[in-house]
Amino acid sequence: MQYIDNIIFLILLVAGFGLFAKSLQKIYRNIRLGREINRNDRKAERWETMARVAMGQSKMVKRPVAGILHLFVYVGFIIINIELIEIIVDGLFGTHRFLATILGHGFYNAFTATLEILALLVVIGVVVFFIRRNFYGVKRLTMKELFGWPKQDANWILIIEFALMVAFFTMNTSDWVLQQKGLLPEHGSFPISSTILAPIFNNFGDSFLFFTEKAAWWFHFVGILFFMNYLYYSKHLHIILAFPSTWYANLEKKGKFNNLESVTKEIKLMMDPNADPYAAPAEGETEAPSKFGAEDVFDLNQVQLLNAYSCTECGRCTAVCPANITGKKLSPRLILMKTRDRLEEVGKNIDKNGKFVDDGKKLLNDYITKEELWACTTCNACTEACPVLLDPLSIIFEMRRFLVMEQSAAPQELNLMMTNVENNAAPWQYNQADRLNWAND
Numbered sequence: 001m002q003y004i005d006n007i008i009f010l011i012l013l014v015a016g017f018g019l020f021a022k023s024l025q026k027i028y029r030n031i032r033l034g035r036e037i038n039r040n041d042r043k044a045e046r047w048e049t050m051a052r053v054a055m056g057q058s059k060m061v062k063r064p065v066a067g068i069l070h071l072f073v074y075v076g077f078i079i080i081n082i083e084l085i086e087i088i089v090d091g092l093f094g095t096h097r098f099l100a101t102i103l104g105h106g107f108y109n110a111f112t113a114t115l116e117i118l119a120l121l122v123v124i125g126v127v128v129f130f131i132r133r134n135f136y137g138v139k140r141l142t143m144k145e146l147f148g149w150p151k152q153d154a155n156w157i158l159i160i161e162f163a164l165m166v167a168f169f170t171m172n173t174s175d176w177v178l179q180q181k182g183l184l185p186e187h188g189s190f191p192i193s194s195t196i197l198a199p200i201f202n203n204f205g206d207s208f209l210f211f212t213e214k215a216a217w218w219f220h221f222v223g224i225l226f227f228m229n230y231l232y233y234s235k236h237l238h239i240i241l242a243f244p245s246t247w248y249a250n251l252e253k254k255g256k257f258n259n260l261e262s263v264t265k266e267i268k269l270m271m272d273p274n275a276d277p278y279a280a281p282a283e284g285e286t287e288a289p290s291k292f293g294a295e296d297v298f299d300l301n302q303v304q305l306l307n308a309y310s311c312t313e314c315g316r317c318t319a320v321c322p323a324n325i326t327g328k329k330l331s332p333r334l335i336l337m338k339t340r341d342r343l344e345e346v347g348k349n350i351d352k353n354g355k356f357v358d359d360g361k362k363l364l365n366d367y368i369t370k371e372e373l374w375a376c377t378t379c380n381a382c383t384e385a386c387p388v389l390l391d392p393l394s395i396i397f398e399m400r401r402f403l404v405m406e407q408s409a410a411p412q413e414l415n416l417m418m419t420n421v422e423n424n425a426a427p428w429q430y431n432q433a434d435r436l437n438w439a440n441d
């Protein structure tokens, strides 16, 4: 019987990690459908940014209550899962609380007590988040764009985390009561289980306690595997992808746009009367891109696609977006959500056909409309607000660039302004020679 348990455990473990690896591989493949971008510069600054923003959650605590609760859930959940090491060894070799033999009595007691306190903080965090999301009416969490799967997803993840913590406490309490009865070796210290839950469990019979301990242990293990594999379908991918996203974040000053080298070169040629327009490109000079801007996910760069997978759907960007606040049809959160949806659609197309087969759809128009794109004021409030340094504005900007440079489809007001710049070197519709007329009188 013992061996059957170990074999089932091994099969579940391999299947769980195997499926997870496959999902990660798919995400990696999809991200690589984007254009390459060199963000391997300023390495020290990138490590520091990742440590501060992703690990230290520095931008989360700008809203202290949500930030601290998020820290509880994040730190607690990650550290509690260190216990997975013990679960794996116990499950494979049929041991019981294997780490106690490695860490020694005192250290193991401190370890298990810390886990219990963290688990309690996680429970408090997820309960408050659930109430806040469903009953408190925070505008950015109850907007129409979250109806359906995004809202269900957010709730499911809180329910799963709650269930995992309940299983953790159930396992510890049964274990502790059995230890007190001398039916299991004394390992660990359980400040929450032994005080709050033990009075209830003391009423249970021995065989039921053994059953509860085992059942909770299996539930906890299978739950962790399930949670891990659920991530691929969830906004909670950010618990992994926030790290590369912050590492590859745009470190330039906000508002600095990426001029196209080929366009800059054209303008320089126009302004230099001695330039040879047919000269071969100098060494290191890049050719003009085959397409200006972005019409579909293939035209976005890999960091922008990584951003789409990393979005936590928290809506902090949308809450500060002046276009959204004034009732325009633009939500920076939705720009990333739609980019991810389109990327997933392209990925499924590749899975089915072996390579991408034109499906007659594009990110532009089928997912993101021109109305949304032109509503943006390019103020950068969204990028400033994002707790994981995502950049929805850069996607908007690339799609606008496509509309202007490939389709000449800028709004009338912009076309007029650009014609004026071209003819008069100013946005106004009067001759350069008349510029100082205002001073005549």
Ligand code: SF4
Pocket (backbone or CB within 6 Å): 317, 320, 321, 322, 323, 324, 330, 331, 332, 375, 376, 377, 378, 379, 380, 381, 382, 383, 392, 393
């Ligand atoms: S840059 Fe555009 S999308 Fe971002 S907050 Fe400003 S108006 Fe909204």
Ligand code: SF4
Pocket (backbone or CB within 6 Å): 310, 311, 312, 313, 314, 315, 316, 317, 318, 332, 333, 336, 385, 386, 387, 388, 389, 390, 391, 392
């Ligand atoms: S882009 Fe950033 S701020 Fe906006 S919803 Fe996603 S994670 Fe939140």
